[in-house]
Amino acid sequence: MSEPWEDEPEGPVRKFMYVNRRAPYGTIYALESLEVVLIAAAFEQDVSLVFMDDGVYQIKKGQKTEGIGVKNFSPTYRALEGYDVEKLYVEKESLESRGMTTDDLVVPVQVFDKDQLAALMEEQEVILSF
Amino acid sequence: MKLSILVNEGPYQHQSADSAIQFTKAALEKGHEIFRVFFYHDGVNNGTRFAVPPQDDRNITDQWTKLAEEYKLDLVVCIAAAQRRGILDENEAKRQGKDGNNIAPGFRISGLGQLIEAGIQSERLVIFGD
Numbered sequence: 073m074s075e076p077w078e079d080e081p082e083g084p085v086r087k088f089m090y091v092n093r094r095a096p097y098g099t100i101y102a103l104e105s106l107e108v109v110l111i112a113a114a115f116e117q118d119v120s121l122v123f124m125d126d127g128v129y130q131i132k133k134g135q136k137t138e139g140i141g142v143k144n145f146s147p148t149y150r151a152l153e154g155y156d157v158e159k160l161y162v163e164k165e166s167l168e169s170r171g172m173t174t175d176d177l178v179v180p181v182q183v184f185d186k187d188q189l190a191a192l193m194e195e196q197e198v199i200l201s202f
Numbered sequence: 203m204k205l206s207i208l209v210n211e212g213p214y215q216h217q218s219a220d221s222a223i224q225f226t227k228a229a230l231e232k233g234h235e236i237f238r239v240f241f242y243h244d245g246v247n248n249g250t251r252f253a254v255p256p257q258d259d260r261n262i263t264d265q266w267t268k269l270a271e272e273y274k275l276d277l278v279v280c281i282a283a284a285q286r287r288g289i290l291d292e293n294e295a296k297r298q299g300k301d302g303n304n305i306a307p308g309f310r311i312s313g314l315g316q317l318i319e320a321g322i323q324s325e326r327l328v329i330f331g332d
Binding site for chain 1: 208242243282283286313314315317318319321322327329
């Protein structure tokens, strides 16, 4: 039996962008952003995910969280492909200023500089920033 | 214009709840339609009727309740975020085996799908929070 909140609404496909700006731990924004993305996937909208600022750490390889007693939820990003969430972007400047490359990330991404990202944001209809 | 509102921060700690109320009220008074107000992250704490702020201060939850009564607003608290933070309605309290509930009049608890639906159905989703 489906719960009432699981019913999918009728409506047009819109361009949704989720912008992840914060470190994965320290606050709950990154985890609860991922929860939105997973639920939203069922609505078959045109979804893009952006990782910028400290948000690039959300998809960094080798997260070990035992020391802080918090669940490591980074493997969940690898499941996004199975939900047809395949448009993942990382801001070039954020990645480089943290000494990282795409080899450090748990998922394949497209690297866009800030001007390219700005243009992509311009195309969106709904932007949720976490 | 058809608008929806997303409130991402808790009351009193952060100004975003006050700003969201003031914006919602102003939009309604100008004749705009508010399709839904959705509460996420610590924003779910806007929906507890157990908060007792000092008498010479504003009561943010009461302000929402009154606005909802006057304009038949749909105030939706995210169920996943609410469960983490102890915001329960009668049904959820029963389901989770808790000895009471604290949802304020005018609010209802539902899923993240309601946020995505608001993004699809509204011309603008206006977000309050960091």
